[in-house]
Amino acid sequence: xxxxxxxxxxxxxxxxxAAFAQITAITNAKVHTLTDAGTLEGATVVIEDxxxxxINPANVSADITIDAQGRVLTPGFIxxxxxxxxVEVSAVEGSIDADDDKADVDFDASPAFNPxxxxxxxxxxxxxxxxxxxxxxxKSIFKGLAFVVDLSGEFNSVLKTxxxxxxxxxxxxxxxRAMKYKxxxxxxxxxxxxxxxxxxxxxxxAAKKPxxxxxxxxxxxxxxxxxxVEVERASDILEVLKVKxxxxxxxxxxxVNDAVLVKEHIAKANVPVVISAVSNLxxxxxxxxxDLRNAGELERAGVKVLLSGFAFEGAHNLYQLRFDAGIAVAxxxxxxxxxxxxxxxxxxxxxxxxxxxxxxxxxxxxxxxADPFEYSTTLDKLWINGEEVSTxxxxxxxxxxxxxxxxMPRAYTK
Amino acid sequence: xxxxxxxxxxxxxxxxxxxxQDKGPQKEKVTIEKNPYPSxxxxxxxxxxxxTNATVLTGTGERLEDADVLLKDGxxxxxxxxxSVQADVTIDAQGKWVTPGIIDVHSHLGAYPSPSVESHADGNEITKPNTAQVWVxxxxxxxxxxxxxxxxxxITTLQxxxxxxxxxxxRSVTLKNVPSPTMQGMKFPDAPYxxxxxxxxxxxxxxxGKGVAPYTRMGNMAGYRAAWAEATEYxxxxxxxxxxxxxxxxxxAPKRDIRLDTLRGVLDGEILIHNHCYKxxxxxxMIDLSKEFNYHAGTFHHGIEAYKIADLLAENGNCAAxxxxxxxxxxxxxxxxxxxxxIVDAVKNSCAVVHSDSGTTIQRLNHEAAKIMNTANQxxxxxxxxxxxxxxxxxxxxxxxxxxxxxxxxxxxxxxxxIWDRNPFSVYSKAETVYIDGAKVYDRFDEKYQxxxxxxxxxx
Numbered sequence: 001x002x003x004x005x006x007x008x009x010x011x012x013x014x015x016x017x018a019a020f021a022q023i024t025a026i027t028n029a030k031v032h033t034l035t036d037a038g039t040l041e042g043a044t045v046v047i048e049d050x051x052x053x054x055i056n057p058a059n060v061s062a063d064i065t066i067d068a069q070g071r072v073l074t075p076g077f078i079x080x081x082x083x084x085x086x087v088e089v090s091a092v093e094g095s096i097d098a099d100d101d102k103a104d105v106d107f108d109a110s111p112a113f114n115p116x117x118x119x120x121x122x123x124x125x126x127x128x129x130x131x132x133x134x135x136x137x138x139k140s141i142f143k144g145l146a147f148v149v150d151l152s153g154e155f156n157s158v159l160k161t162x163x164x165x166x167x168x169x170x171x172x173x174x175x176x177r178a179m180k181y182k183x184x185x186x187x188x189x190x191x192x193x194x195x196x197x198x199x200x201x202x203x204x205x206a207a208k209k210p211x212x213x214x215x216x217x218x219x220x221x222x223x224x225x226x227x228x229v230e231v232e233r234a235s236d237i238l239e240v241l242k243v244k245x246x247x248x249x250x251x252x253x254x255x256v257n258d259a260v261l262v263k264e265h266i267a268k269a270n271v272p273v274v275i276s277a278v279s280n281l282x283x284x285x286x287x288x289x290x291d292l293r294n295a296g297e298l299e300r301a302g303v304k305v306l307l308s309g310f311a312f313e314g315a316h317n318l319y320q321l322r323f324d325a326g327i328a329v330a331x332x333x334x335x336x337x338x339x340x341x342x343x344x345x346x347x348x349x350x351x352x353x354x355x356x357x358x359x360x361x362x363x364x365x366x367x368x369x370a371d372p373f374e375y376s377t378t379l380d381k382l383w384i385n386g387e388e389v390s391t392x393x394x395x396x397x398x399x400x401x402x403x404x405x406x407x408m409p410r411a412y413t414k
Numbered sequence: 415x416x417x418x419x420x421x422x423x424x425x426x427x428x429x430x431x432x433x434x435q436d437k438g439p440q441k442e443k444v445t446i447e448k449n450p451y452p453s454x455x456x457x458x459x460x461x462x463x464x465x466t467n468a469t470v471l472t473g474t475g476e477r478l479e480d481a482d483v484l485l486k487d488g489x490x491x492x493x494x495x496x497x498s499v500q501a502d503v504t505i506d507a508q509g510k511w512v513t514p515g516i517i518d519v520h521s522h523l524g525a526y527p528s529p530s531v532e533s534h535a536d537g538n539e540i541t542k543p544n545t546a547q548v549w550v551x552x553x554x555x556x557x558x559x560x561x562x563x564x565x566x567x568x569i570t571t572l573q574x575x576x577x578x579x580x581x582x583x584x585r586s587v588t589l590k591n592v593p594s595p596t597m598q599g600m601k602f603p604d605a606p607y608x609x610x611x612x613x614x615x616x617x618x619x620x621x622x623g624k625g626v627a628p629y630t631r632m633g634n635m636a637g638y639r640a641a642w643a644e645a646t647e648y649x650x651x652x653x654x655x656x657x658x659x660x661x662x663x664x665x666x667a668p669k670r671d672i673r674l675d676t677l678r679g680v681l682d683g684e685i686l687i688h689n690h691c692y693k694x695x696x697x698x699x700m701i702d703l704s705k706e707f708n709y710h711a712g713t714f715h716h717g718i719e720a721y722k723i724a725d726l727l728a729e730n731g732n733c734a735a736x737x738x739x740x741x742x743x744x745x746x747x748x749x750x751x752x753x754x755x756x757i758v759d760a761v762k763n764s765c766a767v768v769h770s771d772s773g774t775t776i777q778r779l780n781h782e783a784a785k786i787m788n789t790a791n792q793x794x795x796x797x798x799x800x801x802x803x804x805x806x807x808x809x810x811x812x813x814x815x816x817x818x819x820x821x822x823x824x825x826x827x828x829x830x831x832x833i834w835d836r837n838p839f840s841v842y843s844k845a846e847t848v849y850i851d852g853a854k855v856y857d858r859f860d861e862k863y864q865x866x867x868x869x870x871x872x873x874x
Contacts, residue, residue, distance in 0.1 A: 278778075285529055330842040
């Protein structure tokens with residue numbers, strides 16, 4: 001299988017060709033659909049061939065029936081803006097594939113993704129079923145191309161490549177951020193020029209196959225590929241909105257600790273933002289408005305909010321995304337809004353199958369003992385693409401080894 | 415300086431020699447000022463506050479329902495049910511929870527403040543493997559906005575540590591989390607100093623990378639042993655001087671060495687070790703190192719593998735200050751288990767502490783403890799709120815040597831108290847009111863009690 005070119009269509013075919021004979025019904029659940037259907041009490045969700053085949057059908061005929069006993073069913077949560085599967089140990093150079101000095105517009109790190117990374121089972125403990133992986137890039141302002149994986153740990157877990165172009169427009173330790181705007185706009189104008197020339201001339205030269213970079217830039221200019229721009233300061237956000245306007249970009253803002261200052265502009269431009277719920281220190285002169293209340297304030301201003309983990313935590317502690325969402329709620333975000341911020345909003349913005357509970361959707365589901373954001377809540381069952389997946393990781397094995405009595409040295413406890 | 419005369423016989427001989435050489439009236443005795451930058455902290459209020467009907471977690475394993483707490487003259491005056499006393503202020507805390515002020519034993523606030531710009535990188539004297547002469551209190555910027563954010567999370571006391579590049583990083587300082595224009599205005603009166611040490615990857619990476627010792631973990635150990643051997647000689651030289659002077663002789667004082675003053679303070683039991691040390695085998699060796707040179711190995715910070723040697727830590731009286739879940743940023747942080755704190759805590763006479771090492775998670779140490787408590791309970795432990803709170807109160811105070819002053823809701827203790835809007839182990843919990851020495855230092859609903867640092871004033 002050519003896992004580097006798995007489109008949504010082919011992954012759906014793969015799923016249907018797998019041996020998913022069984023039909024699973026989850027009954028008597030409190031279902032957060034995250035669609036217009038809202039939250040359903042005592043509902044039944046049926047899974048078949050990796051897909052949600054029905055919600056509250058008149059008759060249920062299932063091979064496996066799970067009585068949720070009123071427990072909470074949500075879509076699997078979706079991580080984003082981290083290097084899951086590209087970094088095993090941050091200080092071990094040989095385990096890092098997220099950056100490269102030469103990385104530029106067309107840097108696609110997905111061939112380096114490791115579905116057997118020890119971070120993946122640990123991430124599942126937080127109910128994370130998919131993740132938007134973002135490369136670190138290199139010296140260019142263009143960090144490369146985001147891609148989407150599921151957390152099944154299977155070798156076919158790259159679901160989508162070339163998902164978004166990632167651009168860093170924030171402050172630098174050297175040079176001027178003004179140069180970054182020059183670089184960005186010149187690159188886009190250059191490609192615009194090539195495209196208009198191509199439509200004018202119909203000669204052989206124009207028909208030459210476009211380079212990888214040209215293909216990315218064309219998709220960006222057509223609005224087919226989202227552009228994730230990392231930026232913090234309010235004035236920079238406004239500049240980036242101008243670039244969006246000029247080129248018709250499908251823009252996503254990331255970081256944006258100062259976003260509340262220009263929230264109306266962001267809402268009016270209909271641009272989603274990816275923020276960390278727990279960022280509240282003025283870590284630089286570009287982020288003096290970092291505040292725990294920002295997620296709620298942006299939500300109330302009509303901005304589509306996506307939550308990612310705190311930058312330092314990266315992918316190792318992806319599992320705590322649900323707690324960050326809880327903190328956002330404690331600080332004024334709506335509970336429903338926070339659920340969407342870690343699932344359906346991410347799916348919508350990056351064009352993923354998942355993040356909602358609706359017929360025809362990919363069956364990435366989590367059954368929780370209670371409110372998924374609360375520390376005391378347990379994750380009881382997890383399904384990825386319709387298959388129930390374990391949440392045990394090597395961390396559990398280590399705990400077991402050192403808390404199990406044995407006559408033998410610990411190394412013999414497996 | 416007498417540092418090359420370490421044995422008892424040589425010392426005795428030299429005393430005789432000094433006695434022969436030094437005739438005449440005694441010169442003024444040379445003494446080392448141990449507290450040249452003293453605390454100027456003063457509590458802001460000496461009024462009385464009565465908190466009624468609260469769920470109280472004492473920090474020492476008890477949970478009291480519908481309990482009252484009287485704060486008077488800066489101290490916890492009474493704890494009990496239906497206290498029939500009058501106070502200047504009475505707060506009905508029905509439905510709310512009261513805990514001791516939260517203590518973080520591992521913070522770099524002020525030394526690595528926000529904004530984290532080049533001019534502010536004052537936490538790590540990365541110039542020599544042994545910089546025991548630096549005192550992090552000389553780096554603390556009291557205007558760090560992070561102090562205010564931490565206070566909003568219930569942090570009343572925190573230890574500021576220098577960074578972990580060096581075998582000996584320098585002295586720590588324990589602060590009261592009160593706003594002040596000076597470090598001394600925050601300094602916790604009579605808290606012992608700490609000495610930051612670091613095992614493992616950091617020293618060998620920083621110095622090995624420069625092609626100097628330590629290049630390896632064995633190089634780390636060699637560096638510690640050489641330093642303690644030198645400190646032992648320094649201590650003996652001073653003791654010899656003091657003994658000779660006391661005998662009426664007129665000896666010359668040893669040459670003052672600021673670096674060795676700190677190590678000697680450890681040997682004298684006045685300065686507590688705070689040792690960044692992740693791995694089981696390294697913590698075990700650091701304990702043996704302390705026995706070799708006759709000091710206490712103190713608290714192990716970041717001990718990701720503490721759960722592998724929980725018995726050893728308890729037997730030797732070592733606290734372990736741990737995260738719930740940080741891992742994977744280096745090899746020595748790879749074997750994390752989220753139940754680490756609970757496993758260490760389960761051993762008799764243990765001292766498990768939850769620490770932050772972060773300007774972000776210091777704001778929610780109660781949530782950090784909640785993660786551990788719940789994860790451990792899912793793995794078969796049966797921990798309750800009254801057990802978990804001690805990881806961030808009483809045990810933390812013990813690690814800092816201030817458990818006789820703060821860290822529990824107990825009569826006579828400093829009135830460092832947090833009122834939470836609900837069970838502090840809920841993700842939705844927030845600190846409503848924070849008291850330090852009985853003075854209100856934060857009120858979630860009253861801007862008058864919400865401090866703003868000079869740096870942020872007029873910036874938003």
